[in-house]
Amino acid sequence: xxxxxxxxxxxxxxxxxxxxxxxxxxxxxxxxxxxxxxxxxxxxxxxxxxxxxxxxxxxxxxxxxxxxxxxxxxxxxxxxxxxxxxxxxxxxxxxxxxxxxxxxxxxxxxxxxxxxxxxxxxxxxxxxxxxxxxxxxxxxxxxxxxxxxxxxxxxxxxxxxxxxxxxxxxxxxxxxxxxxxxxxxxxxxxxxxxxxxxxxxxxxxxxxxxxxxxxxxxxxxxxxxxxxxxxxxxxxxxxxxxxxxxxxxxxxxxxxxxxxxxxxxxxxxxxxxxxxxxxxxxxxxxxx
Numbered sequence: 036x037x038x039x040x041x042x043x044x045x046x047x048x049x050x051x052x053x054x055x056x057x058x059x060x061x062x063x064x065x066x067x068x069x070x071x072x073x074x075x076x077x078x079x080x081x082x083x084x085x086x087x088x089x090x091x092x093x094x095x096x097x098x099x100x101x102x103x104x105x106x107x108x109x110x111x112x113x114x115x116x117x118x119x120x121x122x123x124x125x126x127x128x129x130x131x132x133x134x135x136x137x138x139x140x141x142x143x144x145x146x147x148x149x150x151x152x153x154x155x156x157x158x159x160x161x162x163x164x165x166x167x168x169x170x171x172x173x174x175x176x177x178x179x180x181x182x183x184x185x186x187x188x189x190x191x192x193x194x195x196x197x198x199x200x201x202x203x204x205x206x207x208x209x210x211x212x213x214x215x216x217x218x219x220x221x222x223x224x225x226x227x228x229x230x231x232x233x234x235x236x237x238x239x240x241x242x243x244x245x246x247x248x249x250x251x252x253x254x255x256x257x258x259x260x261x262x263x264x265x266x267x268x269x270x271x272x273x274x275x276x277x278x279x280x281x282x283x284x285x286x287x288x289x290x291x292x293x294x295x296x297x298x299x300x301x302x303x304x305x306x307x308x309x310x311x312x313x314x315x316x317x318x319x320x321x322x323x
Contacts, residue, residue, distance in 0.1 A: 040228060040229055040247075040248050041224070041228050041229060041230060041242065041243070041246040041247055041248060042228065042246050042248060042251070042259060043228050043263075044111065044152070044224070044225055044228075045095040045111040045113070046095075046259055046262055047060070047242075047246050048061075048095050048096075048097045048109070048111065049095055050255075051245065051246065052097065053078055053097070057241070057245055058075045059238055059241045060238045060241045060242045060245065060246070061075060061097070061099065061109070061238070062074060062075050062237070062238060063221075063236065063237035063238015063239065063241065063242075064221055064237075064238050065101075065107060065109075065150070066237045066238070067217050067218045067220075067221055067236050067237055067238070068150065068203060068218060068221070069148070073101050073107075074101055074102040075099050075100070075101055075102075076099075076100050076101055076102050076104075077099065077100050078097065078098070078099050079098045079099065079100055079106070094110065094111065094112050094113070095110070095111045096108060096109060096110035096111070096126075097109050098130070104145065104146075105145065105146040105147075105148060106130055106134070106145050106146065106147045106148070107147075107148050107149075107150065108126055108127070108130060108147065108148070108149045108150070109149075109150045109152070110126070110149070110150070110151050110152070111152045111153075111154075112151065112152070112153045112154065112155070113154045113155075113266060113269070113270060114154075114155060114269055114270055114273040115155040115156075115273055116155075119151070119153070119157055120157075120158075123149055123151060123202060126149065127147050127149055127200045127202075130145070130147050131144055131145060131147055131200075142189065142190050144198075146197070146198070146200070147200040147201075148200065148201045148202075148203070149200065149201070149202045149203065150203045150205070151202070151203065151204045151205065152205045152207060152225055153204065153205065153206055153207065154207050154208055155208070156206070156208070156209075157204065157206060160206075162206075162209075163205065163206045163207070163209035163210045163211075163222065164203070164204070164205050164206070164218070164222070165203070165204045165206075166201065166202070166203055167201070167202040167203075167204070168196045168199065168201050168202070169195065169196055169199035169200070170195065170196050171195060180195060181194065181195065182194060182195055205222060205225065207222065207225050207226045208226070210222045210223070210225075210226050212226070212227075214231075214234070217234075217235060217236035217237070218236070220234040220235070220236040220239060221236050221238075221239065224239065224242065230242060230243045292313040292314065292315055293315070293319075293323070295312075295313055296309050296313050296315055296319075296320055296323055297323055299312070299313075300320075300323060306320045306321055
């Protein structure tokens with residue numbers, strides 16, 4: 036098995052994939068995910084696209100428009116964010132409103148597809164790739180509301196769900212490492228920053244050549260290594276905060292349990308009963 040190490044996809048988005056010459060890599064990824072050929076027309080600038088000294092390492096995104104005029108927001112989130120679903124909602128709404136110019140009709144609203152590549156546990160679910168879309172189901176009949184033929188012609192859309200945004204979430208850490216199809220080959224790369232020679236997914240051939248660490252100049256390698264170290268620091272800091280919050284909560288719960296146990300002792304309850312009710316061990320209770 037010939038597997039080479041490549042730069043992380045988030046670094047590639049920041050530094051490499053914004054070049055028109057390298058559009059094929061991102062086109063390949065989106066084509067495999069959406070199961071249709073995607074041709075990127077242009078990269079659209081936004082506040083999150085711009086480089087600054089205060090750029091956060093835990094999040095990278097890119098906004099592109101395809102040849103059909105549809106908008107794709109690809110975001111990589113490295114550290115835990117409890118409000119992430121709301122961020123998806125906000126980014127989608129903002130993108131739609133940014134592209135509604137004065138005098139435009141509602142039916143001219145741009146179609147938005149968001150792709151969230153997350154490296155933390157988001158929500159509850161056993162899969163590692165989720166697709167969210169909007170459908171309207173009858174409360175009484177359970178039938179699906181559909182566009183009329185007139186609406187389909189007017190909107191140039193086949194269904195209601197094709198009007199509303201689509202959302203994809205890839206939970207990279209939940210991928211088991213076995214690439215069963217070409218989309219899995221991309222997820223394997225997202226998880227391991229490695230591309231096996233046998234992989235045939237669209238865009239990975241270009242990624243194998245362009246994103247190979249061997250091709251980096253000493254300056255690029257130094258910058259990339261700094262990025263990786265900063266990312267490790269951000270992840271470690273986030274993990275530390277989560278641990279400290281959990282520890283503080285557990286300490287607070289233990290303190291409360293000790294106070295209750297003391298009251299129970301004063302009321303003559305046996306250590307065994309107190310232990311059962313407070314979950315404190317007998318040694319601790321007998322020491323009070």
